[in-house]
Amino acid sequence: MDVKSTIAFLAAATTWTTTLGRGKPAEEQSNGSTCPVTGQRSEGSSGCPIANMPLPDPGHRCDPKTAGEETKIPDVPPLTEKQREIIKSTAPILAEHGVTITTHFYKNMIRAHPELRDVFSETSQRLGHQPRALAAAVYAYACNINDLSPILPVVERIAHKHTSLHIVAEQYGIVGKHLIQAIVDILGDAVTPEIGDAWYNGYWNLAKVFINRERELYDQAVQSGGWEGWRQFKVDKRVKESDVVTSFYLKPADGSKAPLPSYHPGQYLAVSVQIPALGYKQARQYSLSDKSNGEYFRISVKREDGVPVPTKDSPQVPDHPGWMSNLLHNELQEGSLIDVATPYGDFFFEPSAQEPDAPLVLLSAGVGQTALLSILNSQLDKPNKPISYITVARNEKVHAFGDYIRHVVDEHPNVLYKVFYSSPSAAAVQGKQYDYQGRMHLTQVRDYLHLGNNSAQYYLCGPEEFMVNKLQELKTFGVNEERIHIELFAAGSLPATA
Numbered sequence: 001m002d003v004k005s006t007i008a009f010l011a012a013a014t015t016w017t018t019t020l021g022r023g024k025p026a027e028e029q030s031n032g033s034t035c036p037v038t039g040q041r042s043e044g045s046s047g048c049p050i051a052n053m054p055l056p057d058p059g060h061r062c063d064p065k066t067a068g069e070e071t072k073i074p075d076v077p078p079l080t081e082k083q084r085e086i087i088k089s090t091a092p093i094l095a096e097h098g099v100t101i102t103t104h105f106y107k108n109m110i111r112a113h114p115e116l117r118d119v120f121s122e123t124s125q126r127l128g129h130q131p132r133a134l135a136a137a138v139y140a141y142a143c144n145i146n147d148l149s150p151i152l153p154v155v156e157r158i159a160h161k162h163t164s165l166h167i168v169a170e171q172y173g174i175v176g177k178h179l180i181q182a183i184v185d186i187l188g189d190a191v192t193p194e195i196g197d198a199w200y201n202g203y204w205n206l207a208k209v210f211i212n213r214e215r216e217l218y219d220q221a222v223q224s225g226g227w228e229g230w231r232q233f234k235v236d237k238r239v240k241e242s243d244v245v246t247s248f249y250l251k252p253a254d255g256s257k258a259p260l261p262s263y264h265p266g267q268y269l270a271v272s273v274q275i276p277a278l279g280y281k282q283a284r285q286y287s288l289s290d291k292s293n294g295e296y297f298r299i300s301v302k303r304e305d306g307v308p309v310p311t312k313d314s315p316q317v318p319d320h321p322g323w324m325s326n327l328l329h330n331e332l333q334e335g336s337l338i339d340v341a342t343p344y345g346d347f348f349f350e351p352s353a354q355e356p357d358a359p360l361v362l363l364s365a366g367v368g369q370t371a372l373l374s375i376l377n378s379q380l381d382k383p384n385k386p387i388s389y390i391t392v393a394r395n396e397k398v399h400a401f402g403d404y405i406r407h408v409v410d411e412h413p414n415v416l417y418k419v420f421y422s423s424p425s426a427a428a429v430q431g432k433q434y435d436y437q438g439r440m441h442l443t444q445v446r447d448y449l450h451l452g453n454n455s456a457q458y459y460l461c462g463p464e465e466f467m468v469n470k471l472q473e474l475k476t477f478g479v480n481e482e483r484i485h486i487e488l489f490a491a492g493s494l495p496a497t498a
Contacts, residue, residue, distance in 0.1 A: 070177050073171035075212070076204040083198035084145045090195065091142035097186055098135030099128070105182035112291070113174055118272070118281040120164045121324075122317045122367035128260030138473055139181075141206060146210075151315050156346045159213040163221070164344040165283055167214065168231040171486045172207040179203065182352035217344065225262035226342030230272055234342040235332050236296060241400035243440050245328055245367055247289060247300040253337055260454040265378035266371045266487070270341040273327065276318070277310035281339075282325050287461075287487070288343060298339065300400065302367040303329045347487040349375040351382075351460060358457060359386040359450035363470050364395060365440065365462030369401060371487050372461050374419035376408070376415075383414055388448040392420035392440040392466075440466075442473040452475050461487045 007466065013240045073149055079087075094101070106125060110116055124130045143310060144151050149251075184191045191199075237249035265288075272283040286299040304322030308314070310332060315324065333365075352358055360379060362372040371389055376389055393399035402419065403438075409417045421434040436444055450456040458466045458474055467486050474484055 005332075011358070029279040051356075052270055064422060071173040073169060073173065073208075074204055076201045079198070079201055079205055079457065081147070083201055086195055087142050087145045087202050088200040090171035090199075091139060093187065093190070094135065094139045094142055099131050101182045101186045102131040103128070103341075104186055105179050107450045108182065109174065109178035112178070114280075116473065117278075119167075119283045121284075121321065122278070122282065123319065123321045123323065126319055141202070145202065145355055148206075153346075155209060155213065159210055159217060160344040160346050161285070162210065163214050163217045163294060164268070164341045165341040166222045166341065169211045169215070172204075172211060175197040176200075176203050176207060178419035205405070206481070209429040221261065221344075223374060225259060227343075230474045231397075233297070233338055235334050235336045235338070238332065238334050240298060243397045244303045244305070245300055245398070245400035246303070246333055247298055248328070250297045250299070250340060251295070260292075260297065261342055262294065264345075265374040266349060267343045267345035267374075268371070269299055269343050270294060271299070271328075271451065272339040272341075273331070275310060275327070277312050277315040282324055285345075287345075287374065289373050290372040291374055293429075297343070300367065300370045300373075301325045301328050312438070315385045322438055340371065346395065347485065349378065349457075349485075351379075352457075355455045357382060358455035359388070359453050361388045361449055361456060362390065363442075363458065363460045363462075364391045365466040366398075366460030367400070368466070368487070370461075372459055373405075375459060376405075378413055380415075383412070386414055386450060388416045388418070389443075390420075390440070390445055390448065392422060392438075394463075395421050395424050396433045397425070402433065416448050418448060440470070442470065442477070446477070449474075449477065450477065454480070458484045459487075460484065 231248040232253040236251040267287040289300040290298040309327040419434040
């Protein structure tokens with residue numbers, strides 16, 4: 001899979017990570033049902049752990065004694081060659097009907113398990129981002145069923161998202177049941193027992209890859225001083241960085257003096273907040289905007305102008321993902337409590353052991369500075385490492401951290417700093433507050449990109465279109481794609497890069 005396909009799939013697959021939730025499964029109520037494969041009828045709850053769909057080896061799955069055990073992880077064998085062929089051959093069907101299937105899946109799963117609302121984005125559901133993303137993910141799995149290595153980076157990314165939201169192994173049963181049921185509901189008789197068998201085994205073989213990797217991440221977090229799940233923190237300090245960006249310094253609410261777990265610069269922090277107007281929680285991930293220090297976590301959040309938040313009088317969820325950030329701006333004051341997960345994330349900087357002083361180029365737009373600011377701060381103790389910090393903002397009113405980074409430059413001669421303002425105000429002084437007017441074009445800062453050094457690393461963070469454009473510009477300069485690192489925030493597809 002080339003970079004273009006990988007990036008597009010990463011963006012599409014991102015919101016699959018928020019389709020899972022916490023809590024015990026609701027038991028299925030029924031006066032009786034018949035296994036669609038064996039014809040065996042059971043009274044009460046369904047005799048099949050996954051009801052109303054073809055299952056492989058129904059003799060040991062359609063057992064009334066296991067009724068309702070949808071969270072049980074089955075012991076499925078590896079996929080056979082024939083099953084792989086079936087899954088790959090059905091990929092065109094998924095391409096045609098995938099969004100219909102996944103939309104149906106989400107509605108039914110949330111209806112059966114309303115506790116899942118705690119962790120998936122309500123806005124992404126309303127806008128249809130999650131159904132489209134999951135359809136893309138399932139389609140990519142089907143297309144790569146004979147060799148999953150091209151999508152392993154995606155698996156890693158999703159696994160980090162899952163652990164940040166405290167997804168547990170048993171919840172894969174809930175997703176599997178409703179996803180495969182949705183395929184059967186939409187495609188009807190086209191799903192033969194043989195196709196159902198292949199997809200059931202295919203789902204669980206992939207699910208176990210995630211389950212095993214996520215267990216490793218949980219264990220690593222605990223071993224490094226972190227925790228599994230949520231822990232209550234309080235806002236120790238709140239700092240206004242610009243007209244739209246505010247930093248929140250978070251410390252454990254229990255007053256513990258034990259050092260907080262270390263994290264890699266560039267990783268994110270998941271936070272969860274009860275939304276009284278909705279009656280359930282919402283969780284989001286925000287990049288950590290300072291280097292690991294053991295004392296506090298810092299996130300820097302952008303307020304979205306004109307986007308309301310749900311209230312008791314108006315509980316409607318806005319059709320904009322930024323409402324959650326606005327709620328943090330409105331509600332989180334010093335002393336406020338918030339649930340926090342251990343830091344996770346597969347986008348981070350790690351110096352090369354062979355070339356620790358290789359040049360580092362950090363390219364950001366808007367609040368995309370946050371992850372790169374953490375990376376910058378983590379490298380300030382390396383005076384021989386050339387660092388270029390280049391960012392773009394609309395104007396000086398919304399530009400965050402400018403004074404801080406200018407101070408860094410004064411103290412660290414190895415750090416170069418260039419600023420673009422797309423719409424500077426008349427009061428902004430070029431050469432002092434900003435260097436270039438207009439959108440960021442790398443040809444204007446080519447001399448600061450260390451293009452002659454093949455060990456230079458490039459980190460990009462900002463809106464998706466910005467990152468794709470900078471990726472393309474770097475490629476035209478001859479930068480190898482393996483040296484370009486991108487952080488993806490939002491769901492949906494990216495613009496074409498070709």
